[in-house]
Amino acid sequence: MAKPPKERKKVTSAASNSDKPSASSAEDIFDQENPATATISVTAVEVPELTEDEQRDRLHLERRVERAFFEAGKALAELRDRRLYRSSHRTFEDYCRDRFGHSRQKSNYLIAAADVYENLTTICCQNLPPEDLTTNRLQILPTSEGQVRPITKLEPQEQWEVWQTAVELAGGKVPTGRIVKDAVQRIMERTQVPNTYQLGEVCQILAKDNPELRGKGGCWGIVSQVNEFSCTVKSWDGEYTVGLQHLKSYNYLSAECEQMQFLSDRISRVYSDALEETVKNLLQSLGKVNRPYLTMVEEKLLSVLETEYEN
Numbered sequence: 001m002a003k004p005p006k007e008r009k010k011v012t013s014a015a016s017n018s019d020k021p022s023a024s025s026a027e028d029i030f031d032q033e034n035p036a037t038a039t040i041s042v043t044a045v046e047v048p049e050l051t052e053d054e055q056r057d058r059l060h061l062e063r064r065v066e067r068a069f070f071e072a073g074k075a076l077a078e079l080r081d082r083r084l085y086r087s088s089h090r091t092f093e094d095y096c097r098d099r100f101g102h103s104r105q106k107s108n109y110l111i112a113a114a115d116v117y118e119n120l121t122t123i124c125c126q127n128l129p130p131e132d133l134t135t136n137r138l139q140i141l142p143t144s145e146g147q148v149r150p151i152t153k154l155e156p157q158e159q160w161e162v163w164q165t166a167v168e169l170a171g172g173k174v175p176t177g178r179i180v181k182d183a184v185q186r187i188m189e190r191t192q193v194p195n196t197y198q199l200g201e202v203c204q205i206l207a208k209d210n211p212e213l214r215g216k217g218g219c220w221g222i223v224s225q226v227n228e229f230s231c232t233v234k235s236w237d238g239e240y241t242v243g244l245q246h247l248k249s250y251n252y253l254s255a256e257c258e259q260m261q262f263l264s265d266r267i268s269r270v271y272s273d274a275l276e277e278t279v280k281n282l283l284q285s286l287g288k289v290n291r292p293y294l295t296m297v298e299e300k301l302l303s304v305l306e307t308e309y310e311n
Helices: 024-028 052-066 068-081 091-102 105-124 145-151 156-169 177-191 254-270 279-288 298-309
Strands: 202-205 220-226 230-235 237-244 247-249
Touching: 052 068, 068 091, 068 105, 091 105, 091 177, 105 145, 105 156, 145 156, 145 177, 156 177, 156 254, 202 230, 220 237, 220 254, 254 279, 254 298
Parallel strands: none
Antiparallel strands: 202 220, 202 247, 220 230, 230 237
């Protein structure tokens, strides 16, 4: 005859101070023969509300966090402009590296970001004190340098327009640097800046804040395809699609462009990733010359490499 099911003991939250959980107490909440009927009691933990003082402290600390990069940028600008590093360091770059552990470029990013922050607050928030310009109040503002890096080169009014667009794309929250970059691209497309570059034109690549062009800043490239908002340029080590904002024409004459095309072909035939670092560095330096010809020494060096490495 089948045994009747065990009677499950009811678990109660009330217990005397002397009651302590033991190994056998598991039967109180878990029926080994029928786990689906187990009863589990969860004691709710009450989270106390913030007091007025705590709420005030929280807002104050959040504002300090949000403005940290702004304060850093303003301080770095003053250190640089007043040359307050001169007693211990010869250059601002050496000072930043030794004192703060970052490059001068990082300092310049912070300084530029602080300027953007100031522009955003000045344009549309002139009637609010600085301590009220936070993500907790009326205006959403940047909280890190990386969020505004894509717009540091724009005019103040353009910075404001891009930032507002980015905030909308982020759903009313502080946007990431990637969203801000997308907002810049949308505005460029809306304004429909005409692409006036021509096939064969020699341009300088401006890496700016585009990580996809890292290491290509200052290199020249020859336009091989003209797109609506970009150009495909052929460099000595490959082809790259570059936005119009990252290109600058050298305005060479037709004959000079042909010379640069010839030079590009020569370097391309020699260059490969398997080359020694010294050789690659030399070819890279030739890929950055800002003139449509090689000096006598540069010509001799390239000729030697062509003899030694050309396939």
